[in-house]
Amino acid sequence: MARVVLQRVLQSLPTLFFLTFLSFGLLHIVPGGPAVIMLGNNATPQLIAQLNRSMGLNKPIYVQYAIWLEHLLHGNLGYAYTQHASVLSLIGENLPRTLILVLTAIVLSHAISIWLGVMQATRNATRRDHAISVGTYFFYCMPVFWLGLMVVSVFAVDLRWFPSGGISNPLSTGSPVADYIDHLFLPVVVLVIGTVAGWTRFVRGSMVETLDQDYIRTARAKGISELRVFYVHALRNSIIPLITLAGMSLPGLFSGALIIEMIFNYPGMGLLFWNAAQQRDFPVLMAVVLMVGVLGILGNLLADLLYAMVDPRIRYS
Amino acid sequence: MSTSESSEAVALKSSASDDVWMPRSSSRTERVWQHPLARWGIIVLLAIIGFSFVGPSVYRASAYTLHMTALLQPPSARFPLGTNNLGRNMLARLMLGGQTSLEVGFAAAIAGMTIGVVYGLVAGYSGGFVDALMMRIVDMLRAIPGLFLLLFVDAMVKPSPLILVFLIAGISWHGVSRLVRGEVLRIRSEGYVEAAVAAGASKGLIMRQYLFPNAIGVIIVSTTFAIADAILAVAGLSFLGLGLPPPLPNWGAMLANSMAYLPQNAWWLVYPPGFIILLTVLSINFIGDGVRAAFGRGVRRSARRGA
Numbered sequence: 001m002a003r004v005v006l007q008r009v010l011q012s013l014p015t016l017f018f019l020t021f022l023s024f025g026l027l028h029i030v031p032g033g034p035a036v037i038m039l040g041n042n043a044t045p046q047l048i049a050q051l052n053r054s055m056g057l058n059k060p061i062y063v064q065y066a067i068w069l070e071h072l073l074h075g076n077l078g079y080a081y082t083q084h085a086s087v088l089s090l091i092g093e094n095l096p097r098t099l100i101l102v103l104t105a106i107v108l109s110h111a112i113s114i115w116l117g118v119m120q121a122t123r124n125a126t127r128r129d130h131a132i133s134v135g136t137y138f139f140y141c142m143p144v145f146w147l148g149l150m151v152v153s154v155f156a157v158d159l160r161w162f163p164s165g166g167i168s169n170p171l172s173t174g175s176p177v178a179d180y181i182d183h184l185f186l187p188v189v190v191l192v193i194g195t196v197a198g199w200t201r202f203v204r205g206s207m208v209e210t211l212d213q214d215y216i217r218t219a220r221a222k223g224i225s226e227l228r229v230f231y232v233h234a235l236r237n238s239i240i241p242l243i244t245l246a247g248m249s250l251p252g253l254f255s256g257a258l259i260i261e262m263i264f265n266y267p268g269m270g271l272l273f274w275n276a277a278q279q280r281d282f283p284v285l286m287a288v289v290l291m292v293g294v295l296g297i298l299g300n301l302l303a304d305l306l307y308a309m310v311d312p313r314i315r316y317s
Numbered sequence: 318m319s320t321s322e323s324s325e326a327v328a329l330k331s332s333a334s335d336d337v338w339m340p341r342s343s344s345r346t347e348r349v350w351q352h353p354l355a356r357w358g359i360i361v362l363l364a365i366i367g368f369s370f371v372g373p374s375v376y377r378a379s380a381y382t383l384h385m386t387a388l389l390q391p392p393s394a395r396f397p398l399g400t401n402n403l404g405r406n407m408l409a410r411l412m413l414g415g416q417t418s419l420e421v422g423f424a425a426a427i428a429g430m431t432i433g434v435v436y437g438l439v440a441g442y443s444g445g446f447v448d449a450l451m452m453r454i455v456d457m458l459r460a461i462p463g464l465f466l467l468l469f470v471d472a473m474v475k476p477s478p479l480i481l482v483f484l485i486a487g488i489s490w491h492g493v494s495r496l497v498r499g500e501v502l503r504i505r506s507e508g509y510v511e512a513a514v515a516a517g518a519s520k521g522l523i524m525r526q527y528l529f530p531n532a533i534g535v536i537i538v539s540t541t542f543a544i545a546d547a548i549l550a551v552a553g554l555s556f557l558g559l560g561l562p563p564p565l566p567n568w569g570a571m572l573a574n575s576m577a578y579l580p581q582n583a584w585w586l587v588y589p590p591g592f593i594i595l596l597t598v599l600s601i602n603f604i605g606d607g608v609r610a611a612f613g614r615g616v617r618r619s620a621r622r623g624a
Binding site for chain 1: 453454456457459460461462463464465466468469470545549552553556557569572573575576579580582584587590591594595598599602
């Protein structure tokens with residue numbers, strides 16, 4: 001097992017190299033660098049050249065990339081141009097918030113989509129099955145940002161049940177944790193609805209297929225109770241593909257989180273990235289792309305390992 | 318086409334919306350039309366296309382004129398869908414916005430499909446080292462959140478519809494290439510391909526004559542779903558302010574603008590654009606389900622959502 005993990009980690013290094021190389025190249029070949037943005041109206045060719053020199057942007061791209069890689073190997077992600085903080089500290093501040101958002105959404109989405117999907121499959125072709133199908137289809141096709149807007153407009157603006165954005169209320173008198181959960185609630189709900197819509201359809205399809213297998217008929221013939229057949233025999237086999245699906249959809253979840261962070265003004269990696277893109281803050285952009293790439297690869301790796309753990313037919317050797 | 322009766326029945330059973338439906342006609346086009354959801358999908362999609370492209374020549378109000386005396390007005394007889402913060406007619410903008418959204422969405426999906434199909438065909442048929450290398454590249458792209466990459470490029474270059482088409486195609490082609498490669502590997506091991514190879518047919522001829530026609534079902538089905546995804550992606554990017562520059566309207570940007578007027582409860586800015594995006598994507602997905610059923614092979618919908 002350890003060897004497989006090591007092998008996969010080594011295999012993912014070229015991916016990360018390629019990703020950072022691509023992003024770095026894209027950043028630097030495009031005109032209108034950070035100096036122009038930072039200087040704004042005061043920009044003169046001399047000042048731009050001077051600032052570029054001080055930021056090391058006047059060197060050839062490959063030299064800059066080599067320097068960036070060398071710093072990376074020393075754990076140095078650089079210093080943000082605009083926020084006057086080291087990139088590492090910015091990531092350290094924002095990454096946990098995005099992880100909390102995404103991981104909470106993943107856990108809840110699993111629970112809900114398995115529950116709904118199994119309910120549909122066991123009551124195949126009943127009115128409830130159709131109702132859930134229509135619902136999941138509807139939300140599957142709904143743009144996540146529109147859903148976010150409507151949720152804000154109803155639950156934050158009209159009903160005032162939840163805050164419309166941010167992560168804390170300075171006037172709050174309760175515990176900070178409760179305050180944070182209050183702010184986390186709506187973003188998680190929006191992310192979960194989108195994810196559940198896709199996954200439920202998947203669980204249902206997989207479960208219906210499994211229930212058609214010979215070993216299910218055997219189990220029933222042995223006189224095992226229907227509940228046990230569903231939840232022990234069938235469910236275990238039909239949710240295995242869901243693990244892979246969850247691992248593979250991690251990059252997609254980060255994309256979803258980006259939009260949600262924008263709507264709810266939730267200061268995570270997405271918002272950090274978006275602001276950095278506006279400011280051409282190269283070190284921050286590179287660091288976020290790298291982090292998100294690493295997390296995407298880790299998600300895939302984790303999914304593969306989990307897959308091997310729950311499915312004894314799969315052996316990594 | 319190797320759509321035997323049994324594989325069709327299996328595909329039907331495992332299709333996501335497996336309403337009890339049996340094809341009555343042998344022609345594929347007719348079979349799609351007989352699929353109840355797909356029929357409604359086609360009708361609604363045609364209605365939306367008509368609304369966007371024919372609409373402006375029927376409803377002749379300008380989408381750009383600023384009505385300074387009617388800023389942020391709710392729907393009325395003069396402005397059926399109200400006006401925005403600049404006093405622009407929202408109905409006219411919804412029509413015009415549809416043109417951009419649909420054009421870019423369709424073009425991006427078709428461009429992405431073309432790249433993905435050619436890539437998948439070549440990788441699957443070449444096999445060996447070339448295939449391994451090509452699939453490693455696809456794996457790399459798969460690990461990257463598309464939206465981040467899009468934002469990255471989009472923030473750097475001045476967006477235009479054409480650039481947007483290529484950007485969305487650039488992050489969406491790899492899903493299809495995996496699918497097509499899988500199909501090619503399956504078809505390659507069929508007896509008729511082996512017979513053609515034994516008879517000395519060239520690689521190009523085999524790809525054109527055997528692989529492409531037999532993979533076409535998978536290709537058409539995923540194109541349909543890719544169009545829906547691309548329309549969502551265009552809307553999403555525009556929503557983030559990175560799609561197409563104003564004043565040219567598009568549905569995503571219209572939603573983005575409405576965000577600032579939520580506290581004033583400007584519901585007429587929020588609901589129509591969102592609803593029409595939803596309706597478009599829904600109808601295309603319905604058509605996709607119908608096409609999948611008509612081709613009779615289970616093509617799993619990729620789980621990717623959004624960009």
